[in-house]
Amino acid sequence: MRADASSGTSLLYNLRFRAVLYQVLAVGSIVLVGLYLFSNVSQKLAEQNIATGFGYLSREAGFVISQSLIDYKPTDTYGRAILVGIVNTVWVSVWSVALATLIGLFVGIARLSRNPLLAFLAFLHVEALRNVPLLLYLFLWYALIVTGLPAVREAWEILPHVFLSNSGLTVPSLIWTSAHTIVLLALILGGILGIFVRRRAIAERIRTGQAQVTWPLVALALLLPPVLAALVVQPDLTLSIPEKGRFRLTGGSQLTPEFTALLVGLALSASAGIAEIVRSGILSVHKGQREAARALGLRDGLTMRLVVLPQALRVIIPPLTSSYLSLFKNSSLAIAIGYPDLVMVSNTTMNQTGQAIEGIAIFMLVYLGLSIMISLFMNWYNSRVALKER
Amino acid sequence: MTTATDIAEAQLKMPVQREPNVERRLLHRMLKPLFGTPVNAIVTLACLWILWLGVKGAYGWLVTRAVTEGGAQACKVGHGACWPFYEAKLRFMIFGVYPYDEHWRVALAMILFLGAMGITMIPRFWNRNLLVLWGVTIVTTAILISGGVFGLSYVPTTQWSGLPLSFLLSAVGLAFGFPLGVVLALARSSKLPAIRVIAIVFIEVIRGVPLISILFMASVMLPLFMPSGMTVDKLLRAQIAIIIFAAAYIAEAIRGGLQAIPRGQHEASSAMGLHYWQAMRLVVLPQALKIAIPPLVNISIGFFQDTTLVTIIGLLDFLSTVRTAMTDPNWVGIAALEGYVFAAVVFLVFSYGMGAYSRFLERHMRLGYD
Numbered sequence: 001m002r003a004d005a006s007s008g009t010s011l012l013y014n015l016r017f018r019a020v021l022y023q024v025l026a027v028g029s030i031v032l033v034g035l036y037l038f039s040n041v042s043q044k045l046a047e048q049n050i051a052t053g054f055g056y057l058s059r060e061a062g063f064v065i066s067q068s069l070i071d072y073k074p075t076d077t078y079g080r081a082i083l084v085g086i087v088n089t090v091w092v093s094v095w096s097v098a099l100a101t102l103i104g105l106f107v108g109i110a111r112l113s114r115n116p117l118l119a120f121l122a123f124l125h126v127e128a129l130r131n132v133p134l135l136l137y138l139f140l141w142y143a144l145i146v147t148g149l150p151a152v153r154e155a156w157e158i159l160p161h162v163f164l165s166n167s168g169l170t171v172p173s174l175i176w177t178s179a180h181t182i183v184l185l186a187l188i189l190g191g192i193l194g195i196f197v198r199r200r201a202i203a204e205r206i207r208t209g210q211a212q213v214t215w216p217l218v219a220l221a222l223l224l225p226p227v228l229a230a231l232v233v234q235p236d237l238t239l240s241i242p243e244k245g246r247f248r249l250t251g252g253s254q255l256t257p258e259f260t261a262l263l264v265g266l267a268l269s270a271s272a273g274i275a276e277i278v279r280s281g282i283l284s285v286h287k288g289q290r291e292a293a294r295a296l297g298l299r300d301g302l303t304m305r306l307v308v309l310p311q312a313l314r315v316i317i318p319p320l321t322s323s324y325l326s327l328f329k330n331s332s333l334a335i336a337i338g339y340p341d342l343v344m345v346s347n348t349t350m351n352q353t354g355q356a357i358e359g360i361a362i363f364m365l366v367y368l369g370l371s372i373m374i375s376l377f378m379n380w381y382n383s384r385v386a387l388k389e390r
Numbered sequence: 391m392t393t394a395t396d397i398a399e400a401q402l403k404m405p406v407q408r409e410p411n412v413e414r415r416l417l418h419r420m421l422k423p424l425f426g427t428p429v430n431a432i433v434t435l436a437c438l439w440i441l442w443l444g445v446k447g448a449y450g451w452l453v454t455r456a457v458t459e460g461g462a463q464a465c466k467v468g469h470g471a472c473w474p475f476y477e478a479k480l481r482f483m484i485f486g487v488y489p490y491d492e493h494w495r496v497a498l499a500m501i502l503f504l505g506a507m508g509i510t511m512i513p514r515f516w517n518r519n520l521l522v523l524w525g526v527t528i529v530t531t532a533i534l535i536s537g538g539v540f541g542l543s544y545v546p547t548t549q550w551s552g553l554p555l556s557f558l559l560s561a562v563g564l565a566f567g568f569p570l571g572v573v574l575a576l577a578r579s580s581k582l583p584a585i586r587v588i589a590i591v592f593i594e595v596i597r598g599v600p601l602i603s604i605l606f607m608a609s610v611m612l613p614l615f616m617p618s619g620m621t622v623d624k625l626l627r628a629q630i631a632i633i634i635f636a637a638a639y640i641a642e643a644i645r646g647g648l649q650a651i652p653r654g655q656h657e658a659s660s661a662m663g664l665h666y667w668q669a670m671r672l673v674v675l676p677q678a679l680k681i682a683i684p685p686l687v688n689i690s691i692g693f694f695q696d697t698t699l700v701t702i703i704g705l706l707d708f709l710s711t712v713r714t715a716m717t718d719p720n721w722v723g724i725a726a727l728e729g730y731v732f733a734a735v736v737f738l739v740f741s742y743g744m745g746a747y748s749r750f751l752e753r754h755m756r757l758g759y760d
Contacts, residue, residue, distance in 0.1 A: 023584035026584060026585050027584050040617050040618075041614050044618060113433075115423055115430055116424070117437040117438065120437075121437050121441070127745075131691075132737045133695035133696070133709070135702075136698060136733055136737065330600065332600040333602065333702075343600075360607050360610065360611055364595075371598040372598065
């Protein structure tokens with residue numbers, strides 16, 4: 001060591017010095033390339049007279065967005081328009097995740113069915129969806145909805161007051177007011193209270209060893225807040241019922257063809273992956289566990305719920321997380337069929353303002369942020385179900 | 391006193407009970423999983439009904455209701471598959487806007503490429519000769535597609551399109567993404583904090599955003615980053631985006647392989663006096679890459695499908711030429727499904743084939759370890 005420190009030539013052979021040198025070189029070259037690119041960009045932007053900065057977010061957008069969950073009109077700002085895009089992206093992702101999980105769970109269990117015909121159908125479902133690009137399916141579902149379904153004038157009434165036509169699915173709906181929001185919030189509060197009461201009851205049972213009838217208490221905790229809230233704010237319960245007019249359907253609320261195609265496309269193709277994850281999760285639980293549960297006298301349903309699923313979940317959750325994440329990212333394909341998600345709104349914004357860098361930066365940051373939030377949540381859930389080694 | 395031998399003898403003397411009606415038992419065994427319980431019987435009937443609907447619908451569309459003769463007008467009246475559309479548009483859907491008289495060149499290039507792929511997929515041929523094979527294949531296909539030498543006319547990249555373009559984008563993406571992925575995976579498991587952090591940030595950012603945003607970045611932002619007067623080909627820009635995207639995912643697959651190598655292997659190589667790069671090249675990577683092969687094949691399948699996204703930034707890949715064929719003024723609104731069905735079948739064949747290969751490989755490698 002002393003020899004290394006004293007002579008200059010052997011400094012290169014000092015491992016620690018080399019480690020520092022490599023890192024300085026790596027960071028330095030990245031900084032240099034970054035500076036070079038930055039100078040190019042600023043020169044280009046100055047030449048082409050493109051403004052920089054995020055000031056445009058507070059300017060008037062001036063374009064129409066075909067569907068939005070929050071109030072939006074063309075006179076609103078670009079910032080508001082992008083918010084509409086974010087909300088639309090989250091909206092379609094949430095519904096697709098729910099639908100994909102349901103279908104995936106069902107198909108995954110069906111693939112393990114002892115009924116060979118059912119297992120074969122499940123196999124077909126998985127392979128047909130896994131081996132064809134999602135984008136192709138999106139185009140296909142959209143084409144099927146727009147060309148395969150009748151025009152509004154001949155809309156099919158599949159259920160009373162539920163119409164299916166080439167401009168989407170129209171269903172009766174509540175006219176949403178703030179009173180409804182209050183009841184909904186109270187319902188969520190009731191849910192939390194219910195879980196809390198049930199937890200206390202279980203803890204009590206474990207402590208005393210006495211089984212007590214506690215479900216009325218849980219039900220009370222669940223229902224009291226929303227009922228009270230409903231009595232106080234008196235929400236309007238009349239439905240807006242769609243009626244078939246000469247050229248269009250009036251009233252009710254509508255699932256547009258774009259939303260429906262995207263929802264079906266995302267949910268179906270994610271369901272194939274989820275089905276495989278569920279299947280491998282259930283297969284990973286040792287047969288002896290099931291037999292032991294039977295020997296203890298548990299019924300089939302209880303065996304599944306108390307013994308097989310908790311152990312399968314440990315295997316299922318991590319890959320399920322990445323499959324949710326990729327569904328969320330795939331929702332950006334909305335732009336191909338014209339559903340106004342974050343990417344599509346940002347794209348319109350970039351075309352109008354010419355500020356491509358800011359536009360892309362915003363939507364990349366939003367995706368990155370939401371992806372990180374999803375994986376944090378799923379990691380938290382995973383740590384709860386993970387094997388606790390004692 | 392009865393002994394064990396007595397019992398055995400008594401059993402031998404007993405008349406052999408013949409199984410009553412072996413055929414009926416066999417039938418019973420076959421039908422039991424299908425109709426064993428009432429619920430199962432209902433499930434079976436429902437499945438049969440769904441299968442029947444599917445087969446009837448497909449057969450009706452493809453055969454009984456199909457329009458086999460006449461032009462667009464005949465198809466407009468019919469309700470089935472429009473075969474004249476395939477006749478008229480098949481070559482365009484496959485080769486796109488590549489010059490019509492030169493189609494043989496891309497076709498030959500594709501055959502060469504798929505042949506080389508086929509040879510590469512056979513584990514027996516995994517040796518250094520493969521590098522020679524791929525060197526020859528790449529040079530030949532590049533000359534065939536691009537032209538400009540040996541009397542072949544030059545074809546600019548704007549005319550490269552269709553199925554060959556999809557193959558090109560995914561093959562080049564994986565070929566360049568792979569070494570980059572190896573470097574990233576090594577960097578991510580490096581002991582040097584700065585290098586590790588750079589690799590983690592790169593990989594996680596790329597994996598955290600959709601491919602479409604990276605394609606947008608390459609097509610819209612990359613020109614801004616270039617010095618004035620310098621332009622980058624549109625195809626090349628998309629290709630760079632795909633390479634970067636592939637590298638991040640490949641890096642994660644390889645990292646999985648690296649983590650599976652026990653520390654003793656690293657320590658043993660150090661003990662033998664190998665330095666880091668020697669240890670990696672000679673000891674760790676050969677084992678890690680072998681473990682990573684199955685996930686890498688799965689990534690390749692995904693990438694072949696993901697190249698369709700370049701449609702959105704306006705490149706004429708296979709899906710895009712199919713859509714262009716469907717919106718041809720002569721056929722618009724007539725062949726609304728035919729093109730998609732054709733494209734889906736092509737993707738299904740290639741992806742399912744690769745998937746089957748991946749399963750074969752996993753079995754093969756499991757055998758190899760025992």
